[in-house]
Amino acid sequence: MPTFDSSAPLPLAGIRVLDLTHALAGPYCTMLLGDLGADVVKVEPPAGDHSRQWGPPFINGESSYFLSVNRNKRSVILDLKKKESLAIGESLAMASDIVVENFKPGTMERLGLGAKGLQALKPSLVFASISGFGQNQPTLAGYDQIAQGTSGMMSVNATPDGPPTKVGIPIGDIAAGMFASNAILAALVERGTTGKGRYIDIALNDSLLALFTYQAGRYFATGRVPIQEGNHHATIAPYGTFAVSDGFLNVAVATDAQYQRFCEAIHAPELAADSRFATNPLRQAAKHELAHLIETYLRRGTRDEWLARFEQFGIPAGPILDIEEAFASPLATGRQMRLEIEHPSAGRISQVGAPWKLDGSSSPIRLPPPRLGEHTDEVVHAWLGSKAKAAGGER
Numbered sequence: 001m002p003t004f005d006s007s008a009p010l011p012l013a014g015i016r017v018l019d020l021t022h023a024l025a026g027p028y029c030t031m032l033l034g035d036l037g038a039d040v041v042k043v044e045p046p047a048g049d050h051s052r053q054w055g056p057p058f059i060n061g062e063s064s065y066f067l068s069v070n071r072n073k074r075s076v077i078l079d080l081k082k083k084e085s086l087a088i089g090e091s092l093a094m095a096s097d098i099v100v101e102n103f104k105p106g107t108m109e110r111l112g113l114g115a116k117g118l119q120a121l122k123p124s125l126v127f128a129s130i131s132g133f134g135q136n137q138p139t140l141a142g143y144d145q146i147a148q149g150t151s152g153m154m155s156v157n158a159t160p161d162g163p164p165t166k167v168g169i170p171i172g173d174i175a176a177g178m179f180a181s182n183a184i185l186a187a188l189v190e191r192g193t194t195g196k197g198r199y200i201d202i203a204l205n206d207s208l209l210a211l212f213t214y215q216a217g218r219y220f221a222t223g224r225v226p227i228q229e230g231n232h233h234a235t236i237a238p239y240g241t242f243a244v245s246d247g248f249l250n251v252a253v254a255t256d257a258q259y260q261r262f263c264e265a266i267h268a269p270e271l272a273a274d275s276r277f278a279t280n281p282l283r284q285a286a287k288h289e290l291a292h293l294i295e296t297y298l299r300r301g302t303r304d305e306w307l308a309r310f311e312q313f314g315i316p317a318g319p320i321l322d323i324e325e326a327f328a329s330p331l332a333t334g335r336q337m338r339l340e341i342e343h344p345s346a347g348r349i350s351q352v353g354a355p356w357k358l359d360g361s362s363s364p365i366r367l368p369p370p371r372l373g374e375h376t377d378e379v380v381h382a383w384l385g386s387k388a389k390a391a392g393g394e395r
Contacts, residue, residue: 008361010037018096019073022049024170025130025204026102027069028177034072035354035363041379042073043089048372059346067369071351074375080111088380093118095383098184102130105138115199126187128180128200135201142204144170151208156215159230172204179207236280237287243295246302252316256280265313266297336362343368
């Protein structure tokens with residue numbers, strides 16, 4: 001497996017991020033900024049980020065959960081319950097371009113590190129807050145599965161006869177982290193013109209609602225609540241998961257012309273000629289019957305046989321892999337999506353590569369996920385210098 005490319009582009013080099021986040025949404029946001037070259041300083045309490053204790057699995061005592069979203073950062077211990085640490089925290093914020101936090105709404109203000117106060121001292125500061133339901137909903141706990149329920153996400157992610165089902169990853173946390181990084185980058189670009197930062201308020205619930213796109217569009221257009229479609233598309237047919245003789249595969253037939261070629265590929269000319277399936281609206285109205293008919297043909301061949309034939313006929317199709325198969329696939333290995341790095345405690349570990357390629361290169365992993373407080377003295381000296389003593393003594 002490849003290691004990182006030290007010559008890859010770092011477009012955020014020189015940008016300082018004060019990371020006051022924990023768990024997943026905030027750390028994912030700041031990891032993205034770190035991957036792009038920002039100098040990210042992760043402030044942790046003496047006990048560390050909660051996710052350092054989340055496991056198993058642990059690798060030589062290091063939580064695999066924590067390791068997955070905290071690379072390209074340096075760790076500083078500050079006990080924000082102490083006046084001296086708050087003074088250092090404020091000084092670090094004044095040395096930063098960006099502050100990101102995901103405490104319960106109102107916490108930063110109570111600590112004296114809120115956006116309004118810090119931006120009054122430094123108008124150019126970009127400040128982002130991530131929470132479950134927004135800064136105007138301070139009493140609601142912001143956990144991913146709660147937001148998957150309140151946003152409606154679980155209502156469209158289940159099979160027709162099954163219970164409401166969450167997405168298999170914490171998609172609310174991850175989407176909020178991505179949207180936060182997008183807004184932060186936009187604010188940085190604007191700051192280059194105006195000299196002023198922005199206050200960014202990101203909510204998991206909002207982020208999940210934003211993902212509905214065409215599902216929300218269908219509801220707004222018709223007033224009908226989307227039903228549980230399982231693995232089949234709500235608008236296009238045939239488009240979904242189909243059984244073959246040795247398992248399942250995905251097929252995406254998006255146009256009438258593709259449907260004709262698809263029928264030819266599966267040796268079903270009668271389905272191509274059937275007036276009930278002539279157009280996508282007709283196929284969508286009869287999609288359950290059509291799926292049953294299609295599977296009677298697909299069960300006659302194996303997954304690999306059908307995938308080869310669909311490629312021959314230009315039909316979008318693909319296998320359904322588990323995570324081990326997915327990371328071993330040439331689709332991943334050819335795109336540097338699994339990288340290996342050395343960690344001072346965990347040893348040789350794997351990381352998911354950056355999903356973007358800049359000038360053909362994946363963003364480098366410059367720093368392994370930090371040990372708790374590993375960089376406290378280094379950061380205080382580098383960022384604050386002679387101001388460190390004035391900011392406070394005991395941390």
